Amino acid sequence: MTMPAAIRKKSWSRKQKRLATIAALGVVLALATTLVLVALRDQIVFFYSPSDVIARQVEAGTPIRLGGLVKDGSWTRDGQENHFIVTDNASDIVASYTGILPDLFREGQGVVAEGSMGDDGSFIASNVLAKHDENYIPKEVVDALKASGEWRPETATP
Structure with missing residues (x-):
């Protein structure tokens, strides 16, 4: 017996997982860069x-x-x-x-x-x-x- 399409969980493809990981790393890198620049602002x-x-x-x-x-x-x-x-x-x-x-x-x-x-x-x-x-x-x-x-x-x- 198969489940209806509305109930079935959607699984992520490898490509979608890879893109999500890259996007998360990009956000972390942008946040780290911002924090470093703010900390060094007074030293420039x-x-x-x-x-x-x-x-x-x-x-x-x-x-x-x-x-x-x-x-x-x-x-x-x-x-x-x-x-x-x-x-x-x-x-x-x-x-x-x-x-x-x-x-x-x-x-x-x-x-x-x-x-x-x-x-x-x-x-x-x-x-x-x-x-x-x-x-x-x-x-x-x-x-x-x-x-x-x-x-x-x-x-x-x-």
Whole structure:
């Protein structure tokens, strides 16, 4: 005696089982990726030139990397308090750093500083990255200077 079609349980074919397994794995992978990106969101530090900081109106307290050239005649030092201007020759940002700067830090040279914007629009550096030699400019700074049309390849090598 056979059961009517409405009562019979429908069994899944191998193809349907395989597709269901792949779909479930896809959902798990998407969820894991989302969780990782949310967890790392606070750890990502973006690189900005002074023009980018002004154009994007970076909020005070947001961790960023500021890169450009140390403006000639702008560096002042009082003990471990250092104040200087970072420029991309289109815009300038006043920066301050408390601590010992790298030996090769000087005016007219490229610099990348990690820190955040202050409430007054100045940059408060927590770290100033060292350079390899006196001709080295970080790739991000070179790219920003090229974008602003201020790149002078005869003065530095990336």
